[in-house]
Amino acid sequence: MTGSPTNGPGRTPSTNGSARPSANSPGQASFAALREQLHEAATSFADGPGALEGILLGMVDDVDRAVREPLEIFPVCHHSPASALAMARRLREKQPKVVYLELCEDMAPLLGELRNCRLPVAVQAFASDVDGFPAEWAPLSVVAPITEASAEYQAIAYALDTPGVELVLVDRSSDHVFQWDSRHGERTPQEPSPPADGVPEPEAALHGEAVGVEIGDLRPRFAELEEHLLRHGKVRHWSEWWHQYVEVPLGDSDHDAYRQVMFLVGSLFRRLAPGDGDRVRVDEDRERYMWTRIREHLAAGGADPEDCLYVCGAFHAASRVEEFGVAGSGPFTISPRSATTWQHGLIPSSHAAIEAQFGLAPGSVSIAATQWAKNLKRTRVQPYRLAGQDGAKKPRAAKKAAPAVAAPPPEAAEDRLSGFLRRPPVLDTLDEAELLGWSVDIVRAARRSGYLASTADAIAVFETSILLAGMRDRAKPTPYDFQDAAITCIEKDAVPGRRDVRRLVEIMMGGDRIGRVGYDALPPLARDVHDRLAPLELKLQQRGVQRALLDMNFRPELGACSDVLWMLRRLMPHGAARPIMGERKLGERSIQESWDLALGTHQRALIELGYEGVSIEQVLEQRLRRDAYGPRATTAGVLAAVEDATLHLGGRRLADELGARALEVLAAERTVDGAPEVLRRVRGLLAYYRTAEPVLPPWVESFVKAGYAHYCTLLPTAFTDEDATVGQVAAMLGFLFSMESLALSLGCDRAQLELAVAQSRPTDPERTALLWAAQVQLGALSRAELRKRCGELLANPMVVPAYPRYLSGFVHALVPVPGLADVVVEAVSNAFGRLPDPVLLPWLPSLITTLRAGAADLAPLLIREAGRVFPARLAALDAWVPPWREAPEEGAPGGDRIRAAGGGGRGAALLFAHPGTLDAVAGLLGCDGAWAAADEGPEGPAGAVLTARHPDTAIAWESLLTGA
Template structure:
């Protein structure tokens, strides 16, 4: 094995190895490179601290958290994480997690270091430094593409030589089979050292890694020089990611620290000089930073759920840490079999025996003294998966499970992820936002229950309930778990008068509120900042209108001015008719009820409404086909126009009444008559005219036009035109005998082929009729046919097949009868 790990990196190897020899000038410093969340590395770190009893234990972690290290020793339930954030107005939001589990080497360094009386310190850069600008996880295995390329190349070659596929399987094979015996730990230490030397090679690292390593090297050099007067220099043990270890061994002796015994620890870089945009003045806002402990979960740690660092299958790693490899496999196997039986998936006693036999056989074949994680998993797959796989085995890659993964494997991976959930100890400092939210929920009687969920119904026209709705919508903007909207209006003022919410208290709620502190100290401020962040990444009139709608639902008028300006630009450049329906509807609703929502900038909304209407009418003059996926949005745009025209007609003498109603009606008339316009558009335009007709004579003329339109269209276009008519004017048409009679005649005149072609669009058209109106239509059709049958005979489903399938089968049957008839067979 040692031959496989050897490479020509002799210089770097010597430098790193010297950090733990006992006869060199560096003998007071020991650097242990680890893989984050590795039980084997955690055992090694704990044992080395107990054996060497160093004066200082230095750990890769946020140096600005050092004054608050005592918080980590409160009686928490793991896993947990240090959550650090940095924000500056709308332009800068950074967040970084530093997670810990029982089997994390960093956690063991903290716990055993304090147990042995060592001084403890985190020695990495703070989370707000530019070195972490593109990193969300401090303990990621790789932090940049160059590091990933080097690591992948080395591990691929090592795996090829050893005949092992996959990074995690390779790591387990090389390191995780070590026991706690002194000889095994000594061999583990040597292997880790050689492995990380080869992994890093001569790569100087990215700029961010270089900055971090300079900071850590300064800490090591400083700690090595500390000690009481007349005594030897301090013994220092360093725990860091293995990628950094070889470079730190080379860097720290070259640092020239202040060797005075009372010299201060290395200073944290200046906040304003370490953030691009702040240092050059392009970000003028005050920079806010903070770090808090937050509860974590096993699933968030799991590499198969997207976590960028450490060991996969947290429940398995926890069991290994607590009980050892053999017991861990047996315990997890029992849990898996129970889960599979609960899900009614194959898991018999014979399967259990087969899994044990396969696991032991695979372990021996691969040279493992005890079965490793992959031995168990491969045996499970071989014993329980009956069919060919549509996706790779989940443990052969990183990231979320791929589509097509066998259900048995999905359940196995979920059991391995575990259901561990961290919990903060009482008295742990929490951000102001969490306290503010708790106070608001208490004052409004919206506290989620700790046991079962509860549902509430809010009357949106009641001021007290409207206030509750705004708070809940603000929590939804921040994506806080436990506040789920079950029903209610999609638009801020759509006419619906109530909404339902489900309140609960999931384990993730506290963590989500702590993480949301990056946006502000109060719920309103945080929601505004979150919307502003979304605004910076939103493009197009539809997406911006949705933000305006969410701001209105949450009662956040302070957010609106900048958004309205962006909407002006987006609407002015929009080239698709369908896209403008939603902005028109939202702007119209907010203008009519803006004061009720706290959005008092009605003149600005009226200006936006005029701009949107003008652009919509201009685009309506463009003739062309409407794709199937755009049909609903196309009709929604016509419906928004119809509602606005109705409102404008009823607002004579008011600003809304000054909208160009005459122009809009003229556009509808031209659209309805133009032969090159899409049938769906022609029907919708004519339906709009019918719906806003102000006298009986005009409505009669428009009904005659509707009949003429349907009669003049080819069978393939009949359903589309009817869909446009019913979507816009079903109330005006469904009770007109002449229209129903014409429609019946046109459908009856279709031959089999034309009927099958027109049927999907006809069904889509009649879907606009509620069940009661469909019954009325059926009654009129039966009356025209002279039948006394119940309307249910036409509206009730006859079989389990859909109408298109029945029509096709009927047509094919008639074709077959015709062929038989041509041969004289009846």
Template sequence: MTVLDPAATAIRLFDSERDLHFFPIRHHSPACALHLREALRAIRPATVLIEGPVDFEPLITELLAPGVVPPVAMVALPDGAKKGRGGTTYYPICRHSPEFIAIREASELGATVRFIDLPSRHAAMLSDRRHRPDQPLLPMREVMFDRGAYVDAMCARTGFRDGFALWDGLFEARARGTDWRGFFASVGAYCSALRAASDPDELQTDGTLPREAMMRACIQDAIAARTGPIAVVTGGFHTPALIDAQAESVRPAGAAARSNAWLIRYDFRALDRLNGYGAGLPLPGFYERVWQRLIGDGGETGDSLTEDILVGFRAHLIESEPALAFSFPTLRSMVETARRLAELRGLSEPGRTELFDALQSSAIKEEIEVGAHPLLAAFTTYLQGDRLGDLPPGSRLPPLIERARAEARSFGLSLEDAVAKTRELDIYRKSRHGQTSRFLHAMRLVAPPFAERLKGPDRVHGFRADMLMETWTYAWSPAVEAALIERAADGETVRDVAATILIRRLGDLEREGQCNNAAAAFNLLSIAFDAGIGSAADTLVAAVSTAVGADTNLLRLTNALVMGQALDSRAKAMQSDGTVKAFADLLPPLLDRLARRIAELLPDLAAVNADTVGEAIACLAALAEAMADPDPPFPARPLRDALQGLMAAQLDPQLTGAVIALAALIGLVDEAEAGRRLSAALAGAFERPGDAIRTLSGVMALAPQLFVNDSSVITAIDNLFGAVDDQGFLDLLPQLRMAFAELSPQETDKVAAIVAAAHGAGEDDIALLQQVPDARVLTDHLALSERLRGQWQADGLAAWLGPAP
């Protein structure tokens, strides 16, 4: 493969006749940034053209405002229905981004700055086939620097292990040089070779060619309006397509700039190539340290960068991960190894690759898979960095963002970096913790990337409603700010926006034909309660009441009752909060109506058959959970009356067992009466053993203790099995296994002891039963017994067999 001559490339890059200078860069490269700074100071351009979406141009002034601390990002929000992180376009900037240096130097020189790429929301900017839906959209893409035929060939020739190490060795190692022309000529030659090895069809489909058409048109506009030298700063891959371009009369369709862009904070974790970011170099925290050294802003102590990094890493381990910390002699060995590796590889000083190699050879003695050792993982995280940029007060941001940040800080939540943190909240006994919980719940609605609840009361099922503590993990990140920007039109406070979201979801239920879904409506009400949204309560309660009156699905209604009961319980435990009390006062009439609606529909269970009995039993199980409260927040009498009526009705056998169990659980009948009813039901199904097992299964689903505690029920089941032959027993065995699956091991042992005693078996016999084979093995053994019986009878040995079964 031919490598272009850097000297020839330099002639093309710096056109003195047209006073037009092209600077091919790699995004976020400290070497490119430093050489670009020197080049711009030398040529003093009147216009600086930068590869960046044209609709981001109004943000240039904000980017240069005092108090802006990179990393930051220019973002463009989706205009249509596509929302979320995957639909937002990000253009990140850090202190060592060549684009940031170009903007800053142009400002100091009084030059005009223009962005020349397509608008951020143009179809060609969104067409990268490698983009994942859960990742941000990025107009800067540099995967061609990482792999491909040319990169592989260069790595094989030079001995570098991959495209990142190759770039570092060829270009980052030359950052301290003074020949900016020679540096960019080499970068240009390298990028021309990358371009020559690329697939032309892919350049069309991934949006590269339409973008370059836009850039050429903008360059021609600048030439036509020139007032002095022009500098063009673009990704090196694009430069060959721009140098010798002729004027183009037509820009790509849809190239008119549209501004829906904002400047937000960004962080090194999101900027890392190892986390899926499509441009720049891995571990931006490392290159930030390199940049500080290059510009003399590293707070030098006289030590080398290698020493600073490795000493700092050791101190970090001692403080945060002492089990991984290494000794001082090992540290000295690492520093020396990194220096010698750099000399061996012809580098002026160790780079990122040399640091990792030195760490692995000096501090890790055992054999490992590449990248699998925890010490290497810790070093990767350390060099990645956790810096979160900042914007000055008064930045052009929606009020929602600043109010969300202020409220988070008021609750003691740390927003200084993007590292995930954990917070324990005593939500019932500490008022401030309860307020913090409601803020975090509201943020889950408004900006989901911010917080996740790991533990806490289960507001949907209610069985953990009395849990006192919540555990949260949270982190302020660029995705959080982007989410808040997207919601800014919905309100100026987190709770106002959360209320808007819930009202909108209520509308979605109606559009989806779910406005009569009591469980879905109650779920929205529960979310509103958790988030402390009093402003949406009246509207949501009215919608829930309407849904309760119209819903005919018993499972949804009983699930709603469980949610409502849990909600009432939590509200009573937090009555000290005025907002919660006002919310709680709305619940009793709603729960009253819900209970009466369920009672009204319970008689319909008489029409349930075997195909639909599963849902009916789930309804009764939810009702059992709700009515277990000795003082429920709803009227129990209508429900008890309706269940009394069901007990007298002719029901599906499985439902019969469940109704008997529920009646015993809520005290409608005592356990003795429940046992008698169950024994009678089993006796009535004597001719239909399958129905008897289904009756037992219904009991087991709700109250297996009724079966365990009543010997008459066990006797009835035992008699039932005694009346069926071997094949009949095998046919019933799968159903029986499912029914008994509800029993605990202790309950199973208790039943076994009662049955064994009834048949005169002792403890030794019971011990043998602990090794019961599965159904297939038992079938094989019975078949073998029958064959042996037939053979013995044929041999005249029938008397040995005893009485026939």
């Protein structure tokens, strides 16, 4: 990198360090009168020649230096109709053979695809995997929006459609944008004015989080200067000031006057900008980069600078770096690009997106488009358009081209600034027809949006616009004056519709034109999506929501479209593909589906998918791998990836690979945060593989074994860990109990679970109730003992206030032990039956809030159980006896043991009255013992042991055989 810029050849330094031409320089005489005037002005206003003189004369020196450069510099302002008009004129006059354009050099291959798009669009460079940048910056995105009313589009269209003309992009690459800018952005854009309801327009987000690159960022960087210009210009924002004082006067100026004024404005903003910081360093490095590339191209191709044109922002045209000009001598080494792989494409843009990204006033780009159309009509200049440009009007037959006018030699540059600066402003006559049309149109638009506007409001808007223009020293109302008048006269104090009057004026002035990338300019993935969805017979490139109806039973070929839509729903933002009817789960596929599709609205997201792969299957596989192997991967997340791979991609290869990864992540986890999600997904996958596959995949068996040991190890700690919730502990127990039979068949030891439960010592009421439920499931605690403990809780006045938390724990226990539903219903019923009203009424809200907060999804299970237990009719309630108070039939074998084990009711009596069936089942399970054995051991015969451990079977048989 070079140091601070020094004076060029043939120049002597001034007192303030700016470059001043020597007395014998060719341009000295050209601007002598202007220098003398500025010298006198500085003496009068600053009490003598000093800093002000140095700034003013330095600006003239900058203009002189840029004008005398052999390679013609064409300064522009981004999205300026005056710049575009002057560019079209100059291109037809000069007919340059080489056009150097200030745009990222790596975007050059994409410019030819602009003819397949409807403007505005943005050229984008995108990188999802970064190498050489901080990982938190990913994905990297750089966009350069292009509109028809912009000078860069005129230059691109001329160069691409004129034989023998070469277009060379000379600005830094997209990679250097991030290399040089440590703030991850060129400039923090101003927030656009939100609509009335506070919801931003969706079109304002078409560029996403991309960094914007624009040609001609011409705006004061000195806050006090901008504030001064706005206050004295009687305008509210910079876009209005530029339109009034620069855009309109330059619309009718000749080429020399245009160039010198733009050089002067760029020099003013350059010299009054803060002199330190990264912004200045980046600006100077960009200028060194561009001039270095220009000299390299001239040296390699041998082009004559007189036949070339350099299009750049006016801010960069007033450069003072050593590398400036084709004769620049400063050494500048361009750093190599990083190892990041960049993808390039075109994405749709809009006026609102450009305004939001670059901090322009809302509606300013639409007003510029309207001004561009008026300029063309007034001056009859024939603009350049790419052949076959989508959305462009058919050009008129061009007149016979006039011979190219040779550019005047540099030393013959004439001072046009003096006359321009002394000339009084042209007072445009009031165009009453145009203003009347605006007033009528805004009232019509307001009526459609719900405003109670009338003809009187149109007259008021007309007169108020003229009044505001007069107060602001304008002979003719500008669109901004009209906008203020419409807001004042129509909006009043309420906004009845979705858009306020400001937004209605912006739409009326030109609308928020939204670009579209044509099919031929789409990446292969996007074209493949459109081809595969062609059987739907929808215009998918149109914006808005379209309804797609898929009847796979009648048209089996639509099944492939359904597969694509489900993958798009997984990959694209919400709303791009939204199912209305139909679902896709493991083992389930709908035969009829209905979708709302908005692929045209979300075209940018679809294009960016194309940067990640050539098909949506490839992109989905890459994303699933990234989620599974990322540094923040969790067991639940990896299992979700396994489920998505099974649903959308089919086959076992990727699912088995991700399943093995889930096993690795589970072994590394030391918390139980994801236990509920792990339980839910494992249950679903296990049920799917048991029905769809002849054998379980090896990774599923390994996961069950590892999960059983893993959760047994963490269980005692989780019962006392304050960070673990009762739902997470219940999910751990649910995994252990629901996977117990499979885990034991694979070689796990049940004693490990029993030991883990025995080591658990919770102190919280919810977890205590959960532990009791686990003990019942393991046989360490009988149901009768559990009922007894619940009764003791209700009998203890000190514990009654905490009873709802015990109930919450019992409800959570239904996850691992669903057979306890009757005990929970009994516990709640006893509370309502035993507690007096003074205790129950204050206690009831706490019960409801506790159950709603912690166990809302388990409430249906309790309701079904209560509906089964309680009588269906009110008349039967008086004679109804709760089933938990019933005793087994007298004389039933093992009845005392069943009561001791917690089983009761007629179902237990039926089992013991017919012990043959129970003994046969016990024999199949490897349990030995006889009903009439004298020495039955501590647990009794095999059938009694099974019934005690699994009393739900008795209850189920009771319901089935007795119809209760």
